[in-house]
Amino acid sequence: MHTETERCVRAVQSKDARFDGWFFTAVVTTRIYCRPSCPVVPPKPENMTFYPSAAACQQAGFRACKRCRPDSSPGSPEWNQRADLVARAMRLIGDGVVDRDGVPGLATRLGYSTRQVERHLRAELGAGPLALARAQRAQTARLLIETTTLPMADLAFAAGFASIRTFNDTVREVFALPPGELRARAPKRTGVAAGGALTLRLPFRAPLNPDNLFGHLIATAVPGVEEWRDGAYRRTLDLPYGHGIVALTPQPDHIACRLTLTDLRDLTIASSRCRRMLDLDADPAAVDGQLRDDPLLAPLVDKAPGRRVPRTVDEAEFAVRAVLGQQVSTAAARTHAARLVTAHGRPVEDPEGGLTHLFPTPDELAALDPETLALPRSRRATLTTLVRHLADGSLRLGPESDWDEARARLAALPGFGPWTVDVIAMRALGDPDAFLPSDLGIRRAAQGLGLPHTPAALTARAAAWRPWRAYAVQYLWATDDHPINVIPA
Structure with missing residues (x-):
């Protein structure tokens, strides 16, 4: 849908929540990406560009909006109504296969080569499996930062990051804030990691x-x-x-x-x-x-x-x-x-x-x-x-x-x-x-x-x-x- 510019512009201008997760709006003047229903005043159409995934926005150098939190949108309905290679890959990425087994593990589960999987995902979503899994880790990290009192080191590994440095760098890049400041700005926490409960x-x-x-x-x-x-x-x-x-x-x-x-x-x-x-x-x-x-x-x-x-x-x-x-x-x-x-x-x-x-x-x-x-x-x-x-x-x-x-x-x-x-x-x-x-x-x-x-x-x-x-x-x-x-x- 992200290629249908006029339709996307209308959805953004009407703040239509039905399209959240279908595509993401990146604003070239602010370098911020949003969900279609973002409550801020819509940018001028000539300043909008549209991407099929949060990962594609991040790869293009845009950071997530602090108001509408596009990383917490409902997932695209495409992945649950299709059975082709891209849909099956997205379901597996959502199930954490890339974090556990890497891209070779993902390709093996799908019965394709890593090259074929990379090519298909990039063609449709503008990002490869590593970038898509990274965007998912960033979303999980934000959730844990804002809703738990977990120490940052424990939180980083719980979100799937291999190192504290990668965790810090990713959070800064995606959200334009270090993890500590992201936690300080969070609203009242609704989940506390007491006994592992969230x-x-x-x-x-x-x-x-x-x-x-x-x-x-x-x-x-x-x-x-x-x-x-x-x-x-x-x-x-x-x-x-x-x-x-x-x-x-x-x-x-x-x-x-x-x-x-x-x-x-x-x-x-x-x-x-x-x-x-x-x-x-x-x-x-x-x-x-x-x-x-x-x-x-x-x-x-x-x-x-x-x-x-x-x-x-x-x-x-x-x-x-x-x-x-x-x-x-x-x-x-x-x-x-x-x-x-x-x-x-x-x-x-x-x-x-x-x-x-x-x-x-x-x-x-x-x-x-x-x-x-x-x-x-x-x-x-x-x-x-x-x-x-x-x-x-x-x-x-x-x-x-x-x-x-x-x-x-x-x-x-x-x-x-x-x-x-x-x-x-x-x-x-x-x-x-x-x-x-x-x-x-x-x-x-x-x-x-x-x-x-x-x-x-x-x-x-x-x-x-x-x-x-x-x-x-x-x-x-x-x-x-x-x-x-x-x-x-």
């Missing part, structure tokens, strides 16, 4: 309807791993450097996020995974605008706009849970998953009580005895086959996965019909166009609205909803009186 604000593009989003997570919560307490969805997180516990509370203009981490180096990864689970980088204007074009869907969208697709913090975990939930009730699926967690999950300590385990990894489930599973024999085979393929790497469902390839591999496994493949595509892979025409709730909702309700006919009608059919599923599900559509009082 309080963050996760931004999103309005509107956001939390009912089906949190309702789904709460209704399907696995005891010991997830819970709803005091208005917050809480769960354990298995992270690269340790584990964590997160509490997420919907607020009118953000999601309040409280994180307890065993290693602060996991901060960026944990917040990125929570954003992905809650689909916070979605563009509701684009989604709802297209779905409103269908006169039978329009009343649902107008009644409760901004529905998101509830996703996951762990793709392998969700795939296992999808198999456990085949052809059983929500309560039965939770019971099966809880037994698996108790038998094979790693115990964790929850300072607030209530959460007891991490969900077991494929490696931890690889040795399970199928005879111990209270499942039909065919479903035992489905589960153990899935676990084996996840553990040996022949099936990958992570941020780097190619959606079409993953679908094909899932469909080739025994016991994986269209419903299971598509629900994994929707909630684990993050495909915004995944569709469930055979789902009983979808067919019932379609019939009630006067839509075709046989799978073939509904699929034909839903072609007009593409590429947002996963969001149409949420609106259709919401017509049912089911716990997944309600946040408990």
